[in-house]
Amino acid sequence: MAQVYVDPSIRACAQALLMEALEDVNRRVSCGDSFWTARTRVLEMHADEWVRLYGKDAADQAVRGLHMLAPTEVLDHETRRKQRTRSADLTRAHLAAYDPGRNTWLNRAWLSVFGVRLY
Structure with missing residues (x-):
């Protein structure tokens, strides 16, 4: 080579x-x-x-x-944290507005900890 x-x-x-x-x-x-x-x-x-x-x-x-x-x-770490928080907020709002059947305490807790929904 x-x-x-x-x-x-x-x-x-x-x-x-x-x-x-x-x-x-x-x-x-x-x-x-x-x-x-x-x-x-x-x-x-x-x-x-x-x-x-x-x-x-x-x-x-x-x-x-x-x-x-x-x-x-x-x-950087701070930017990734802001991006994850923003994504979690959007997902939380989507769950509450468009998918109330999956807006359970478990899904909200999972979203708070990991930034993505469980199911």
């Missing part, structure tokens, strides 16, 4: 761009966007500018890096 050598300055630039994008994604998810929507919006806003300012190689590495990371790898 052939090895590909990347200029260290391009790699460092791509890492800096990726860290900037991760902060922006965290900020958007904290404000209520889903991870996937936030990631797409960040890339839409920044990708063309990155290519223009830093070159195609650095921008391409940063975009690939952001696409390869899972939400648990990108989002």
